[in-house]
Amino acid sequence: MDWDHPHRTTGNEFPAHAGRIFAADAARRSCGLTAVTSSFAADVETVALPLPGASLRYRPDWLPEAEADALFAAAATTIPWERHRLRLFGREIDAPRLSCWIGDPGAVYAYSRARFAPRPWPPALATLRARLEIACAARFNSVLANLYRDGCDSMGWHSDDEPELGPEPLIASISLGGVRRFRLRARDGSAQLALEPAHGSLLLMAGATQRLYRHELPKTRAAVAPRINLTFRYVHGARMEPSDPACA
Numbered sequence: 321m322d323w324d325h326p327h328r329t330t331g332n333e334f335p336a337h338a339g340r341i342f343a344a345d346a347a348r349r350s351c352g353l354t355a356v357t358s359s360f361a362a363d364v365e366t367v368a369l370p371l372p373g374a375s376l377r378y379r380p381d382w383l384p385e386a387e388a389d390a391l392f393a394a395a396a397t398t399i400p401w402e403r404h405r406l407r408l409f410g411r412e413i414d415a416p417r418l419s420c421w422i423g424d425p426g427a428v429y430a431y432s433r434a435r436f437a438p439r440p441w442p443p444a445l446a447t448l449r450a451r452l453e454i455a456c457a458a459r460f461n462s463v464l465a466n467l468y469r470d471g472c473d474s475m476g477w478h479s480d481d482e483p484e485l486g487p488e489p490l491i492a493s494i495s496l497g498g499v500r501r502f503r504l505r506a507r508d509g510s511a512q513l514a515l516e517p518a519h520g521s522l523l524l525m526a527g528a529t530q531r532l533y534r535h536e537l538p539k540t541r542a543a544v545a546p547r548i549n550l551t552f553r554y555v556h557g558a559r560m561e562p563s564d565p566a567c568a
């Protein structure tokens with residue numbers, strides 16, 4: 321596919337607030353695209369990424385550099401990073417990254433046959449959530465944080481298509497720190513896209529993106545700084561656990 325001639329995505333799967341066309345040179349440089357006209361939520365200017373049937377929007381400089389630096393430092397030090405165990409081909413393995421599932425009480429998330437009760441919100445992430453909810457005119461009750469320490473850390477091909485996220489989840493992805501390649505590929509192999517999300521960038525995935533595409537963060541032999549990725553989600557059917565003291 322010729323990325324210089326982007327497909328126009330059909331419809332507007334995002335909240336229907338008027339937005340402005342965003343065609344920053346930085347966005348063109350960072351992903352080699354021409355901006356596509358589309359509206360978006362309340363106060364976020366984004367460029368649509370051309371992937372047939374998907375709804376992808378990107379803003380390379382959503383956070384100013386100083387804020388992105390501060391957020392990286394806060395996330396690195398206040399998130400209780402852990403190494404998740406995953407089931408793969410019938411075996412339990414250590415995930416090749418550090419992770420933490422953070423959310424409101426009851427926002428339980430299950431993936432790769434593992435179940436994660438949410439950790440409480442560190443202040444910096446609570447603030448970021450509130451800001452994203454305004455920018456996206458949407459609610460988020462949880463965030464999956466991933467820390468890719470070096471080029472050996474990675475995420476394999478998958479979709480964020482767990483039933484509790486609903487059929488057309490809106491996922492707001494903030495990238496901080498080292499720049500890594502992020503790839504999307506159609507399940508039927510018909511299209512793909514590679515992006516190198518900038519420090520402080522916002523990538524929004526919505527509509528049929530998860531249903532039609534998988535995504536990955538491949539390993540790299542290049543020397544790369546640690547990268548933190550914060551993917552805000554809304555888990556449906558969130559409920560208080562019987563063991564949750566707040567229910568007692």
Ligand SMILES: [Mn+2]
Binds near residue numbers: 478479480535
């Ligand atoms: Mn994902």
